[in-house]
Amino acid sequence: MNAPESDWIEVRLNGKDQRVPPNQNVAGLLAELGLDPTGVVVEVDGNILQADQYQVTILTATAQIEIVHFVGGG
Amino acid sequence: MKPLVIAGRTFTSRLFVGTGKFGSAEVMAEAIRASGTEVVTVALRRVDLAAPERPDPLLSLLDRDRVVIVPNTSGARTAEEAIRIARLSRAAGGFDWIKLELTPDPNYLLPDPIETLKAAETLVKEGFIVLPYINADPVLAMRLQEVGTAAVMPLGAPIGTNRGVRNGDMIKIIVEQARVPVVVDAGLGMPSHVANAIELGADAVLVNTAIAGAGDPVLMAKAFALGTEAAEMARTADPGGESQLAQASSPLTGFLGTD
Amino acid sequence: MTYLDSSFAEVLAAWPVERVLSLLAGADEGAVHTALARGVRSEVDLAALLAPCAAPQLETMAQRAASLTRQRFGRAIQFYAPLYVSNHCVNGCTYCGFNCRNHVARRRLTVEEASHEVRHLADEGFRHILLVSGEDPKGVPVPYFEELARNLHPHVASLNIEIQPLSIPDYALLVQAGVDTLTLYQETYAPVEYARYHVSGPKRDFRWRLEAPERGAQAGMAFLGIGALLGLTDWRVEAFYVGLHARYLQRTYWRQHVSVSFPRMQHAAGAFEPPFPVGDADLVQILCALRLALPDAGMVLSTRESAALRDHLLPIGITRLSAGSKTTPGGYAEDTEAEGQFDVQDHRSLAEVMAAVQARGFDPVCKDWDGLYHEDVLTPGQV
Numbered sequence: 120m121n122a123p124e125s126d127w128i129e130v131r132l133n134g135k136d137q138r139v140p141p142n143q144n145v146a147g148l149l150a151e152l153g154l155d156p157t158g159v160v161v162e163v164d165g166n167i168l169q170a171d172q173y174q175v176t177i178l179t180a181t182a183q184i185e186i187v188h189f190v191g192g193g
Numbered sequence: 194m195k196p197l198v199i200a201g202r203t204f205t206s207r208l209f210v211g212t213g214k215f216g217s218a219e220v221m222a223e224a225i226r227a228s229g230t231e232v233v234t235v236a237l238r239r240v241d242l243a244a245p246e247r248p249d250p251l252l253s254l255l256d257r258d259r260v261v262i263v264p265n266t267s268g269a270r271t272a273e274e275a276i277r278i279a280r281l282s283r284a285a286g287g288f289d290w291i292k293l294e295l296t297p298d299p300n301y302l303l304p305d306p307i308e309t310l311k312a313a314e315t316l317v318k319e320g321f322i323v324l325p326y327i328n329a330d331p332v333l334a335m336r337l338q339e340v341g342t343a344a345v346m347p348l349g350a351p352i353g354t355n356r357g358v359r360n361g362d363m364i365k366i367i368v369e370q371a372r373v374p375v376v377v378d379a380g381l382g383m384p385s386h387v388a389n390a391i392e393l394g395a396d397a398v399l400v401n402t403a404i405a406g407a408g409d410p411v412l413m414a415k416a417f418a419l420g421t422e423a424a425e426m427a428r429t430a431d432p433g434g435e436s437q438l439a440q441a442s443s444p445l446t447g448f449l450g451t452d
Numbered sequence: 453m454t455y456l457d458s459s460f461a462e463v464l465a466a467w468p469v470e471r472v473l474s475l476l477a478g479a480d481e482g483a484v485h486t487a488l489a490r491g492v493r494s495e496v497d498l499a500a501l502l503a504p505c506a507a508p509q510l511e512t513m514a515q516r517a518a519s520l521t522r523q524r525f526g527r528a529i530q531f532y533a534p535l536y537v538s539n540h541c542v543n544g545c546t547y548c549g550f551n552c553r554n555h556v557a558r559r560r561l562t563v564e565e566a567s568h569e570v571r572h573l574a575d576e577g578f579r580h581i582l583l584v585s586g587e588d589p590k591g592v593p594v595p596y597f598e599e600l601a602r603n604l605h606p607h608v609a610s611l612n613i614e615i616q617p618l619s620i621p622d623y624a625l626l627v628q629a630g631v632d633t634l635t636l637y638q639e640t641y642a643p644v645e646y647a648r649y650h651v652s653g654p655k656r657d658f659r660w661r662l663e664a665p666e667r668g669a670q671a672g673m674a675f676l677g678i679g680a681l682l683g684l685t686d687w688r689v690e691a692f693y694v695g696l697h698a699r700y701l702q703r704t705y706w707r708q709h710v711s712v713s714f715p716r717m718q719h720a721a722g723a724f725e726p727p728f729p730v731g732d733a734d735l736v737q738i739l740c741a742l743r744l745a746l747p748d749a750g751m752v753l754s755t756r757e758s759a760a761l762r763d764h765l766l767p768i769g770i771t772r773l774s775a776g777s778k779t780t781p782g783g784y785a786e787d788t789e790a791e792g793q794f795d796v797q798d799h800r801s802l803a804e805v806m807a808a809v810q811a812r813g814f815d816p817v818c819k820d821w822d823g824l825y826h827e828d829v830l831t832p833g834q835v
Contacts, residue, residue: 133239152242158252159240160285167284185239187281189251191221192236192265193211193294193352193379193401335706370706432490445514448764449733 128180139178146173152186159188194429197396199374200290200322200343202261204231207391208421209263209376210414211401212236212251220410222254228414233260234292234399236267237278237285252286263324265292272311279316291316292346293325302352306333310340317341326378329363331370338373345371346399348379349390353402355382358389368394384420391424453660454619460666460700461659467696469642472499472689479503488512492745498695501741502688510733513740514768520747521769527814530772531802532580532612533573534754536781537561537600539791541586543653545639547684547717547724549793550586552653556791559781560591567603572784576776576802579609579819582635584779584793587616587655594622598629605630609819612677616654617664623671634668635677636661637715640684641693649684665697669705676701676710677752682738683717683726691738695745702748711750711772712742718756718794732761736768743769755798762798763808775805 127138139148145168149156161168162185168176178184197204209232215221225233233255255262264282269275272295279291293316295309296302309325310333316323322343327333329347337345347367350356358364358377368375377390378399387398400417407413455461479500487497488509500506501513538560541550549556561569570581581604585592592615601611612633613626623634640646643658650656665676678697680690694712701710716735717726730738743751753762753770755777762773778784779792800808806816 133242135242152240154240160237160281162281167280169284185281186242187237187285188240189235189262189264189282189285190238191212191215191218191251191405192234192267193213193399370703372703444511445518445764445768446511446733446736448760449510449736 128178130178130180130182130184132184133186143178144174145176145178145184148178148184149173149186154186159186161186194425197374199324204397206231206418206421207397207425208387208418209234209378209397209399210404211265211399212255213401214405215410216405218251218254221405224404224410224414225255225260227411227418228404229418231260232263232397232399234263234265234401236265237282238268261290262288263290263292264288265294265326266312267294267296269295269312270297270305270308271295272308272315275308275312276315279312279321280319283321289320290322290324290343293323295326296352304328304348306330309333310336313337313342314340324376329360329367331363331366334367334375335370338371342373344374344376344396346376346378349377349386350380352379354380355403355406356380357382357386358393361389361393364390364393364395384416387417388420388424391421391428397421453657455659456663456666459663460697461662463696463700464641464662464693467495467693469644469689472692473686475499476503476688476692479505481505484509487744488516492741495692495696498692498741498745501744502691502737506737506741507733510737510740513744514736517740517743517769518767520743521751521767521771524747525771528817529766529770529809529814530580530750530817531578531806532582532610532772532774533576533578533802534582534584534614534774534777534779535566535569535573536584536779536783536793537566537596538585538588538592539781539793540588540591541653542589543587543655544651545653545655546649546651547681547726549791554791558791560588561781563596563600563603565782566600569782569784570604570607574607577806577818578802580612581608581610582612582614582633582774583631584614585616587653589616594618594625597631598625601626601629601631610675612675614677617657617661618667620667620671623668623673627672632673633675633677634665634673635713636664636668637679637681637713638662638693638697639681641680641690641697642685645685665701666705669701669708674708675750676705676708677713677750678710679713679715679752681715681717682730682735683728685728687728687730687734687738691741695742698742698746698749702746709748709750710746711752712746713752713754714738715754716756718797735761736765739765739769755796756794757797759798759800759805759808762805763812766809766812766814773805773809775800775802 122140126141128141206229208230210228210230211234266275266278275295282288295305297305304326313323313325324344325337325342326346334345349358374396376397377395381387381400382403390398404410404413476499483500484506487500492498539550540558541552544552611631613631614635646658680694698710716730750771751769752772754774777796809816
């Protein structure tokens, strides 16, 4: 039940512009990207989301989304 | 031997290890185990959305019962960026230890003292356990302790240079004045370097490049563990100290006569 | 009296006299050699250098102390003059010439008279002035010192006060007025003995006095001077405490510079005989041990000591000297009948002491500090 592409909204995802389906929540976005929700941290418009907010946070147009995870570092 | 206590938590190993620059996650995990370390640093980065994501093995390879995971703020060039990374790290799973690594200079990766102090002040107020990476600046170390950092981490030499402790005099002053543990971090290339740092009075050392970049990182991790332990053992054994001959000069107490 | 939440009082509580005595008794030649070889790193090392078994090493200690002082301070010797503004006192301290029970001539100077005295001292060359007083809150209250400091500040390089312990707000007033140094001797760090010597008056409050240097630091004093009155109790114990106190202040108030003094009991008007007299060799040992324990601390010697002894002690680690001192209020500009706090033994003038210091290869300095950039205090003032 995908919305037509003309309805898709533009967001900024990890510094790059992306088009995503409308009315999608963060959980859905992570699933689309093939990411395990427990292995990442998500920040939307400067707000860091707790894991229990993924289902209820709907992406709006021009949202700035950062998805980060831990890697090796000194 | 006396245990190391930082922010109320006790550690028996004084060797901290970074997880960057390893060839593979598996080698990294084995080297961490071989080092006996109880404090491990990690970094926070954007997920690469272009590459097919595989389960992130990093955290799952680290035994969180045995080691404290300390995210660093590498990549941050300003206090705001560092604070953001710290908050993201905390949200990622309750990591409230944070290594402040604020290096606007990409060539030498030297830390910005002013942004570091600003970030430290904010993060301490937000309840983080802050370990700031700094140049060996004794006054900066005191200012950071005043705002409440749990330790100070002066560099021995610039990151990745493996040159050992190049600012021993300043490290000694920091150690003398410190009221929190002093962790010499960066530039330590050989076990003799970490031993030197401990002998100068450091409470712990942090090593990454020298282990990750060695031909056999697991063996090198063991070597560093032994170096750290040897130095700490010698310190506990109460060394006699170098002998300084008194300068030849006319007698100063002759006037007292014979009592 | 509001005590501090955290202060040297806690450190002192962890070091009762018995514990110090035990450390002193446990010292041996080996401990002395270790302390000399690697420096004074712990209380054990300090105790070793103050113990009787260190006496045979006195010359070595003196050489080391001299060398360390040269490294840190060069050859500069800073001169100051004490100005007693009042010998009225509300306290009854059994050992002191100003004891409220002593029937002696009392005098207090007006601000004008005190300023006149300082003009006299400035003419002689002094730029560092120590304002001393008995505890005389009716006669010389805090506003008196404030006014005096404002008057004097433009004409001197540094103002030091040695008066009763004050609160943080009162110290802050004095700092605003131009005082940069706080001198206060605990007299004795042993609370039981302290209570015996200070029989009446506000000075009975041990902890209020103990925490005063810290209040001064918090109020903005740049320099702190501490010490014990040698002769009141076992000098080895008191010197140990002075070392502990100085080290604590240096570490906790790292922006302040700490000095240590060695007032040694002499004759006083009430004919008090010090029960634990400190001999010259003992004084040398104290000086050396503290210099080795506190390489960065100033070490101050007053005119309580004779000219000959002061000259001998100079190279061992002293960095500040008084000269031409009068310990009676008004003693500089005129002859006075008022009682002095102690008998001065070195009666040489500033010029004479400076010459003696120079003859021994040291550099006499009359001005070593300037509060010029302390903006709050750039008031014209008048003397």
